[in-house]
Amino acid sequence: MDLFTHRARKDPTGRPLAERMRPRDLDEFVGQAHLLGPGKLLAASPDGTVALPSLILWGPPGTGKTTLARILATRAGAFFAQLSAVSAGVKDLREAIALAERERGEIGRRTVLFLDEIHRFNKAQQDALLPSVEAGVVTLIGATTENPSFEVNAALLSRCRVVRLDPIDEPDLRILIDRALADRTRGLGAIPIDCPDEVRAELSRAARGDGRRALNTLEVAVQIARPGEDGRKRVDLPVLEEALQHKTLLYDEDEHYHVVSAFIKSMRGSDPDAAVYWMARMLDAGEDPLFVLRRMVIFAAEDIGVADPRALQLAMAATEAFRFVGMPEGWLPMTEAAIYLATAPKSNSALTTSSAARAAVAEHGALPVPKHLRNAPTPLMKEMGHGAGYLYPHDFAGAAVAQEFLPEKLVGRRFYEPREAGHEKTIIERLRWLAERRKGPLP
Numbered sequence: 001m002d003l004f005t006h007r008a009r010k011d012p013t014g015r016p017l018a019e020r021m022r023p024r025d026l027d028e029f030v031g032q033a034h035l036l037g038p039g040k041l042l043a044a045s046p047d048g049t050v051a052l053p054s055l056i057l058w059g060p061p062g063t064g065k066t067t068l069a070r071i072l073a074t075r076a077g078a079f080f081a082q083l084s085a086v087s088a089g090v091k092d093l094r095e096a097i098a099l100a101e102r103e104r105g106e107i108g109r110r111t112v113l114f115l116d117e118i119h120r121f122n123k124a125q126q127d128a129l130l131p132s133v134e135a136g137v138v139t140l141i142g143a144t145t146e147n148p149s150f151e152v153n154a155a156l157l158s159r160c161r162v163v164r165l166d167p168i169d170e171p172d173l174r175i176l177i178d179r180a181l182a183d184r185t186r187g188l189g190a191i192p193i194d195c196p197d198e199v200r201a202e203l204s205r206a207a208r209g210d211g212r213r214a215l216n217t218l219e220v221a222v223q224i225a226r227p228g229e230d231g232r233k234r235v236d237l238p239v240l241e242e243a244l245q246h247k248t249l250l251y252d253e254d255e256h257y258h259v260v261s262a263f264i265k266s267m268r269g270s271d272p273d274a275a276v277y278w279m280a281r282m283l284d285a286g287e288d289p290l291f292v293l294r295r296m297v298i299f300a301a302e303d304i305g306v307a308d309p310r311a312l313q314l315a316m317a318a319t320e321a322f323r324f325v326g327m328p329e330g331w332l333p334m335t336e337a338a339i340y341l342a343t344a345p346k347s348n349s350a351l352t353t354s355s356a357a358r359a360a361v362a363e364h365g366a367l368p369v370p371k372h373l374r375n376a377p378t379p380l381m382k383e384m385g386h387g388a389g390y391l392y393p394h395d396f397a398g399a400a401v402a403q404e405f406l407p408e409k410l411v412g413r414r415f416y417e418p419r420e421a422g423h424e425k426t427i428i429e430r431l432r433w434l435a436e437r438r439k440g441p442l443p
Contacts, residue, residue: 059165167209345422
């Protein structure tokens, strides 16, 4: 089926339960009350329509990004065209935009272009969207699980409103589960099923805010459940755990923060065994591996820093390796990184140096740049003394020059205090040597 076929066709058989139960209107949509409640950003007006600017829907998997985009497009009376940044390229974008131009010119209908996983588009591909979004040829709705501040370029981001979707809470997940069990047309209501409240509650918790996961797990559980004497399929806790493929672990919001804290503190305390244990706890409980990797990247800079500059390289390499191989093999580079970070020499000098420098900026504001450090690209600037007296370090032995690089008010201030750890021991010796050289006569 062409992505841009105008007329909807009958759904093929065998679609997953989560797809069959996809909400068709805002009345069926659950969760995201901060966006859809009365008076909220995406709430429908009394006539049933919604204002629809270009949007970036940012949230975890299974929170309704695609569903919400479809519903908003329908409410706005727009044609809905969908692409996935995983497989689409600039050629696909151009075809979609050409179709949107025909829709606008021949029918007078606007087009919503839904771009799933927009963060996977590179800068050139994102730039290709700009003219059409700017001209209103398409209303862009991008979906991403990644922070758009880092993954979407600034020009495109400035033309869109970022909307944050939260994990679906357990009461709303329970609504989805109960609805799927009761619906005889799209759901499982036509199948005799015995699914006690305790199982539904456990499924709501185990889905961890992911509606798709809740419904897919329910579908698997019903498939593997055996009929009882009354002919009804019995979905009990052992069946649910089999459907989940692992024992359900306690991992609510509070536990999330506790386990993350234990993971960071174990690495900071140089305990590789504890570090990999807490990492396993997070991943087995369904934590996003990229969240764990981001914490390791931050840790490498904050708690190791220049005591071992390779730590940051390894954390970034583990992130790229995970993106390349995915799970379950992604466990291996993640474990390698956790072991390395835990056993590396520790220094928080990057953190303390950054804090001290920022404090000086906050205290003194924008101090003038010393004239000898200023750029002098024009004759007038040279006449004003810009660049005069600058000593080019490479003209001196050891690149050591008796020259001041801080603003006058900060002369003598030290922001960087290296620790006696790892590579920083070498840096301490280098700084001492430079200080001695600057005291003596220059060649």
